[in-house]
Amino acid sequence: MLNEFIKFSDWSITTLIALSPLVGMLLALVFPKPAQNSRTIAWGVFAWSLVPLGLTLFLWLSGGFNPALASVTGDQAMIQQVDRVRWVPFFNADYFVGLDGMNFPLVFLTTALTPVCILAAFRIKQRQNVYLALMLLLESAMLGYFVSLNFLLLFLFWEFSLVPMFFIINNWGGENRRYSAFKFFVYTMAGSVGMLIIFEFIYLATGTFDLVVLSRLAQGLPVDPALLAPKLGAGYSNGATLQSMLFSAVEDVGLTNILGNSNGTPAAIIFWCIFVAFAVKLAVWPLHTWQPDTYENAPTSGSMIVSAVMSKMGAYGMIRLMIMLFPKQTHHFAPILAIFALASILFGAYAGLAQTNLKRLIAYASINHMGYVLLGLAAAASAAPESLGNLDLNIRISALNGVQAQMVAHGFSTAALFFLAGELYERTGTYQLDQFGGLRKVMPIFAGIMGVAMFANLGLPGLAGFVGEFFIFRGAWGTQPVITTIAVLGLIVTALVLIRMYQKIFYGPVNHKLTNLPDIKVGDWAFNVTLPLIIVLLVFGIYPKPLMDLSNYAATVMAQVFTSL
């Protein structure tokens, strides 16, 4: 039964990808004191961070991960390269990691960006080896989160990812670092406590933490009863769904007197608890207020990783835990999700207009871009008008594919932007936009690179950012035409925000204090950091097929769930 939708790994490559950074972390920490700040350790850590990337690319290119593989019965995508070992027997919990089309692009994003961020962290002078070790710990936690298929395991990695980030901001951050670090920590934690408690209840009602089993239950697909803990829940019988099991548990407790006798109410409450947890992480309006502070006060490489990868943890959580476990509720509440998305899009864009601090401006642009991600998810789940006909499935698939592409593209472009912002700060000592001016004449190559990153970020055709936004909007037009129409406004304003930023920095009269800033030279350190980002943005902008292929089948299966609702 299990083997029908799970394909075990021959050599634990998923575990290797997720946990190999931990070995590097230990190596970075054990080096003797005198060598602490030497470049040797930094290069060593960088080389080590290429290991997970290498393994991921190997999987991708060698076909070890086949994104189009369906399960034996054809009712879901095959989860591949799985490692599954008993972990906590009395919670019926396994160490369960695996790859499918929904997490593989994000694994690639994480493994590809971490080496870049580590390279960018060469600027850190104080206790550099500790900083780099924290980066590797963070990478491991995020990868673990993306590949975990058991809620307990996933939550463990989720919490663990907060710890290194907290210390990165708290010890190496900017002016307001202690406040920002604590705010970041408490916000995420507080958001996720509700989810934790809700999942405790889901376990009591169903007897499993296994996300694959739960998603099969949610869709009414057959599940082997041996996978569910005995003695718990209302007992699984054929035809039971997650929703009905939750309801009978609530009935058992006697909460129906308070919640009413509707079958969907418990699931709806659970849905919103999960949404809040991930909306905090994704910085959806109105739960975004930690985000500009964090992005502003983190050190450059910290901002890069938190904006490029960590915020995607929220979107991924929504896909894996919210949409896949509660498709009916997502379908039902999709218009509200779309409104939240719209608020993020507009709010992020207009607030970005008002910013005078470069990093905060990029932060608000990020809120705007994550709004598109949520819009894509809402669009994929929304009810489609009759007139769509056969296009129904098609537009949902493109929205979901767009979400994946947008996440990857935004990761690369925003990392580049934050890095360049940091470099500007290193050269000029300020993030204030009105302190710059005319820098294109002083630093032409810098301006060129930043231009590419900026245009990729705002979604110029030919660069990667366009692909995601295009597919999301293509999907969203079909199911949420009104909201999408208004969201286009956001699209225009973001472009305005970013172009205005670019203009203030690089055009206009040259600030006389800034006439002899060193430019980026071809082949120097800063060039090497940005080059891979720019290449990826260009490649996926011109030829996005490999990226889209990764998620396409998984998106198709998911879209089919919604077309049948």
Add this chain to the structure above:
Amino acid sequence: MNFQIADFTRLIPEFLILAIAALVLLGDVLTRWSKGKEALAERTGEAIAMTLMGLGLAFVMVLIQGGFFNWVQIGDWKFYNFSIFQNLRTSGLDGSILGGAFVVDPLTHIGRLIFIGAAFVTVVLTGKARPSNNPAEFYALILFATLGMIFMTAGGELIMIYLGVELTSIPLYVLAGYFRRDPVSTEAGAKYYIFGALSSAILLFGMSLLLGLTLMNGQTMNATPTSLSSVKTAIELAFANPEGPSQGVAILGLLFILAGMAYKVAIVPFHAWSPDVYQGAPTSMTAFISTASKTAGFFLIYRVLVTGFDAPSIMGTAAIGTPTSFGGWTSLVAILASVTMLVGNLAALPQTNAKRMLAYSSIAQAGFLMLGLVGTQRDSSISLLMYLIAYTVTNLVAFGILALVEDNVGGTDFSNLNGLGRRSPGLALLLTVAILSLAGIPPLSGFFVKFYVFIAAWQEGAKWLVIFAVSNTVISLYYYLRFLKAVYFAPAETEEPIKVGFGPGIVMTALTLLIFGLGIVPTWLYGVLEQATIRIGAR
């Protein structure tokens, strides 16, 4: 009934602790006599060293005796029979001593380890709260209390249980009021003593009722009338004949015993002494009282209820709505649990003193712990024991850090913790881990044990209680986060780091690692605890 020479070896750890306590007292007489500071320091150092060595030795002995080293292969060594290790290993076999008065089983071994370990940590933590005169008394009393706790855990007979309770309580009364010049500490001691004496009387009264019951059933010939197994048979007999008067006696006896024991572990409505005592006692003593003493109380309750009162007729069920319906002591425990956690949590909210808040948090934790007592199935028992271990470790860290801060800053208000994150990031981190574990955040041990008792209670049918408990964890989050707010948010008065000695630093770090270990790999205690619960008769 008789004491056999073979039984002696089973009691080696107890005799050792007794001997060490006597030695600590005697050693004090033999060290330098003078009023001077140096003499006092010398005497204190000597007492601490001897106590720690004795406790460490006893801990290792229990580990060997309890079979935790049975995986070590000795092979055909020449002096096989003369090896101390080998002899110790075979000396602690399970059995009942003195006609079932003292039971040696895995539960006893686990109890010994917890109490000896907690006493060790407490002695390390005494720090500046050291006694100003006659230091040996202080440490000898800790040892005597430890001994009493072991008797409480091992007691298989009512009189032994009572002796254990008294042997634990009387030293703790003295220790809680040890700062005679400090009115708060004196008040703590006096209050603890008065409440404790009252509860002992109630306990004794309940025991006398049960003795009457067993004698009434006339089974004095072949069994000790006060042993828990006789109590069990008597209760079964009493309920077999619903007409007779003995049923009421059994229920009354149970109620009184439960009330007496509930005092010891501060269960609402018998909790009023605990905040004052916790706040007034020297902080290291508070750590000891809130962990070891409470754990001993729960071990006692567990053994008494499971071996003495597990007849289905008096056990009842805490499930609502099933045909067998609500009733018996399980439902009483369930009600007490819900009241305890609610009162503990609500009272903790407005506190301004961290120690007092932790006292209320301990009350709330006792409420969560009781979720493991609403049934006697194996999961309930294992989760209860696991919770007790995790709770002991976590609370020792929390109170331990408070004690270290108090030594430097001079108070335990929240304002004394202000800016700890800036002053001593290491200490702040340890405190954060402990607090988050108490709040039940994964991957710390506090989460796993809390969730495990939830599952256990759910399986026992007390689903309403689980939902209630889950909503209570949300309340508790608020006041636990106040710690973090003080530690990381509030501005520090000085930037001066807090001085921590080598010993406390190592012990606190080790315990914190244990909090992580018990959380990430919660299974490594499972086998041992399962054995303990099977042996005691959990189904």
